[in-house]
Amino acid sequence: MIDVGIIGASGYTGGELLRFLSKHPKVEIVAATSRKYAGKPINRVHPHLQDLELEFSDVDIDNIDADLIFTATPHGASMKIVPMILEQDIKVVDLSGDYRFDDIETYEKWYGIKHEGPLDAVYGLPEIYRDKIKNAKLVANPGCFPTGAILACMPLVYEKLAETFIIDSKTGVSGAGIKPTSVTHYPNCSDNVIPYNVTDHRHTPEIRQELSREHPVNVSFTPHLVPVIRGILTTVHTFLKEDLTPKELESIYAGFYQGEPFIKIIEEGEMLRLSAVRGSNECHIGCFEIDDNRRAVIISTIDNLVKGASGQAIQNMNIMFGFDEKTSLDIPAVHP
Numbered sequence: 348m349i350d351v352g353i354i355g356a357s358g359y360t361g362g363e364l365l366r367f368l369s370k371h372p373k374v375e376i377v378a379a380t381s382r383k384y385a386g387k388p389i390n391r392v393h394p395h396l397q398d399l400e401l402e403f404s405d406v407d408i409d410n411i412d413a414d415l416i417f418t419a420t421p422h423g424a425s426m427k428i429v430p431m432i433l434e435q436d437i438k439v440v441d442l443s444g445d446y447r448f449d450d451i452e453t454y455e456k457w458y459g460i461k462h463e464g465p466l467d468a469v470y471g472l473p474e475i476y477r478d479k480i481k482n483a484k485l486v487a488n489p490g491c492f493p494t495g496a497i498l499a500c501m502p503l504v505y506e507k508l509a510e511t512f513i514i515d516s517k518t519g520v521s522g523a524g525i526k527p528t529s530v531t532h533y534p535n536c537s538d539n540v541i542p543y544n545v546t547d548h549r550h551t552p553e554i555r556q557e558l559s560r561e562h563p564v565n566v567s568f569t570p571h572l573v574p575v576i577r578g579i580l581t582t583v584h585t586f587l588k589e590d591l592t593p594k595e596l597e598s599i600y601a602g603f604y605q606g607e608p609f610i611k612i613i614e615e616g617e618m619l620r621l622s623a624v625r626g627s628n629e630c631h632i633g634c635f636e637i638d639d640n641r642r643a644v645i646i647s648t649i650d651n652l653v654k655g656a657s658g659q660a661i662q663n664m665n666i667m668f669g670f671d672e673k674t675s676l677d678i679p680a681v682h683p
């Protein structure tokens with residue numbers, strides 16, 4: 348058994364951490380913080396967690412005795428909290444963007460705030476970095492868009508079959524967190540589709556960094572807000588360097604992700620949809636169509652709060668402590 352704490356447990360990703368961890372056979376939740384709801388029962392904020400007998404506590408890192416702490420806090424806040432946790436020799440999985448970059452300059456340029464450093468984390472995408480995650484003290488959980496985008500592009504990068512990726516994503520509104528803004532306020536975003544940060548979203552350099560590890564590739568990324576609660580559907584357009592049939596393209600993906608418990612290859616010609624991953628830790632990858640310009644279209648779907656955040660964070664925790672990677676995450680999606 349391990350003892351686990353959650354900083355930022357009143358938010359959306361905090362709620363998902365509580366949902367999965369409350370059923371994890373090897374985890375005891377010893378702290379769930381909320382500055383706003385300290386002293387109040389968890390179900391006051393998360394009405395679906397009625398049986399979880401736990402109260403929110405204040406953020407008092409020195410008094411959390413845990414083996415691992417999840418920081419489900421906004422960027423900027425995480426970098427103030429994470430060093431205090433590491434100082435106590437407690438492992439961390441941080442869900443924010445604060446530790447995902449190799450260099451501070453890129454972070455400061457794209458996030459527009461100063462970083463207090465150091466950046467000494469393992470990028471927590473298990474399908475690519477499983478071996479490094481095993482021994483990590485600090486795991487930087489990937490961004491939601493980068494998770495779906497990197498997984499959809501990586502086999503082609505690895506096989507050197509393409510070098511320019513145009514990535515178009517549609518995201519559910521929960522990606523913006525628990526506090527509504529004028530864009531995510533219900534009357535403004537329901538029955539609507541809203542492109543935003545069309546050429547300058549802060550996930551662009553994160554996707555670029557991870558896809559360019561072996562050799563540099565071109566990455567352009569545009570997100571759109573769509574009126575669903577959860578999910579990200581990502582359409583990747585790329586020009587193949589050689590002629591392939593859709594079946595050959597599909598088998599490259601199937602080979603690359605063979606044995607991966609949460610990656611499902613959807614056969615060429617079959618439909619992808621967000622409801623097939625909603626609430627689950629799966630990433631579906633499919634489409635595999637190729638036009639007469641050698642443009643290949645690959646589509647991935649994830650639940651932004653699960654594989655795009657809390658599910659992946661727990662997958663990382665399972666790897667860090669030698670548990671079966673699927674523990675507490677092995678549940679199907681909620682369809683329709």
Ligand SMILES: NC(=O)C1=CN([C@@H]2O[C@H](COP(=O)(O)OP(=O)(O)OC[C@H]3O[C@@H](n4cnc5c(N)ncnc54)[C@H](OP(=O)(O)O)[C@@H]3O)[C@@H](O)[C@H]2O)C=CC1
Nearest residue numbers: 355357358359360381382383419420421424443522524525
């Ligand atoms: N939503 C998503 O789909 C995804 C989110 N992420 C990242 O995960 C992190 C959490 O996101 P999400 O759950 O959506 O955000 P929310 O806004 O829903 O929740 C964040 C929580 O953090 C707490 N918090 C805020 N500031 C501080 C602080 N200075 N110190 C301690 N606690 C603080 C708040 O609780 P209180 O005020 O009660 O203390 C709040 O409930 C963010 O970095 C986000 O970018 C990553 C991938 C996907």
Ligand SMILES: CC(=O)N[C@@H](CCC(=O)OP(=O)(O)O)C(=O)O
Nearest residue numbers: 443444490491518519520522523
């Ligand atoms: C709908 C919406 O606003 N989505 C957020 C998702 C980003 C996110 O969650 O941030 P990190 O994963 O980098 O921490 C956005 O586009 O900023």
